[in-house]
Amino acid sequence: MEIKNVVVIGTGTMGQGIAQWFLQQKVAVEMVDSNYEFALKSHAKIFENLDGLLAKGKLQSADVANFKQNIHVKHLEKINPEADLVIEAIIEDKEVKKELFKKLDEILSARSIIASNTSSFPITELAKDLSDKRKNKFLGLHFFNPATIMKLVEVINGLETDKEMSHKLYMWFNARGKVACECNDAPGFIVNRVARNFYGESLRAVETYDLEKIKEVDQVIREVGGFKMGPFELMDLIGIDVNLSVTESVYRAFFDEPRFKPHRLQKEMVDAKRFGRKSKKGFYIYE
Numbered sequence: 001m002e003i004k005n006v007v008v009i010g011t012g013t014m015g016q017g018i019a020q021w022f023l024q025q026k027v028a029v030e031m032v033d034s035n036y037e038f039a040l041k042s043h044a045k046i047f048e049n050l051d052g053l054l055a056k057g058k059l060q061s062a063d064v065a066n067f068k069q070n071i072h073v074k075h076l077e078k079i080n081p082e083a084d085l086v087i088e089a090i091i092e093d094k095e096v097k098k099e100l101f102k103k104l105d106e107i108l109s110a111r112s113i114i115a116s117n118t119s120s121f122p123i124t125e126l127a128k129d130l131s132d133k134r135k136n137k138f139l140g141l142h143f144f145n146p147a148t149i150m151k152l153v154e155v156i157n158g159l160e161t162d163k164e165m166s167h168k169l170y171m172w173f174n175a176r177g178k179v180a181c182e183c184n185d186a187p188g189f190i191v192n193r194v195a196r197n198f199y200g201e202s203l204r205a206v207e208t209y210d211l212e213k214i215k216e217v218d219q220v221i222r223e224v225g226g227f228k229m230g231p232f233e234l235m236d237l238i239g240i241d242v243n244l245s246v247t248e249s250v251y252r253a254f255f256d257e258p259r260f261k262p263h264r265l266q267k268e269m270v271d272a273k274r275f276g277r278k279s280k281k282g283f284y285i286y287e
């Protein structure tokens with residue numbers, strides 16, 4: 001399989017990392033965001049990251065120069081209609097995502113693959129309004145945060161996904177240093193399903209906002225459990241708003257299964273606009 005050009009739609013936490021990772025695989029990247037100014041900022045941040053890697057000796061200057069020429073911010077209507085792969089990384093809202101897929105279906109040529117980076121929505125459901133000719137070219141590609149560093153990519157087949165195509169993608173990622181795994185189309189796939197209880201039980205352990213307890217839980221999980229990050233640190237990194245949306249959709253998709261129930265502290269944090277690192281305030285304060 002040849003992936004020479006990719007369009008990344010949604011240039012927030014995930015889109016920016018995914019775009020940079022593809023760029024570093026020598027793939028041409030187009031970045032699109034409904035907030036054009038924001039896409040320009042993400043583009044500038046990628047340049048900054050590449051310069052940082054150059055300064056640390058992790059990249060060569062010729063490569064950095066090539067990468068910088070290979071990435072452009074575009075309006076949706078102006079993307080390359082012959083793109084090999086389009087990755088959606090917009091907000092975790094099913095209807096907004098489905099609307100975007102309908103537009104992409106019209107813009108793109110029949111050969112283009114469309115992938116969603118959704119954390120929780122079933123792929124078969126997201127593909128529902130696509131034309132019949134596109135349904136087999138639609139799948140889930142779930143990257144992890146930060147996408148430039150985290151190796152895992154969950155490759156998710158919907159009921160109509162062409163399994164041969166998704167297997168080729170799986171091989172493509174594994175050949176480039178990612179650890180891809182092929183997952184069933186179950187709510188939350190593998191990691192986000194298992195992780196619901198990691199967050200849920202931690203939230204239930206502290207119950208209300210109490211920084212000392214939060215720090216204690218994180219410390220125990222990190223130092224005794226051997227995890228790289230505690231649950232609250234991780235929720236701050238992911239975005240508490242994103243984490244809440246994922247929890248809500250996994251809970252609903254399992255027909256209100258109590259073990260996946262969201263916690264009111266998550267909602268309280270979102271109501272207070274304490275989204276985590278991206279808003280400089282979450283369970284912890286970031287200066």
Ligand code: NAI
Nearest residue numbers: 010011012013014033034035089090091092118119145238
């Ligand atoms: P984010 O909030 O950082 O970024 C979302 C971006 O999408 C924003 O820049 C927004 O302007 C843009 N956007 C919204 N609607 C749009 C539209 N209709 N067309 C184009 N752009 C649009 O969100 P984040 O965290 O990057 O999440 C994106 C997706 O990735 C979600 O589906 C999320 O569940 C998933 N995800 C998130 C992870 C995380 O750790 N944050 C990890 C893995 C997956």
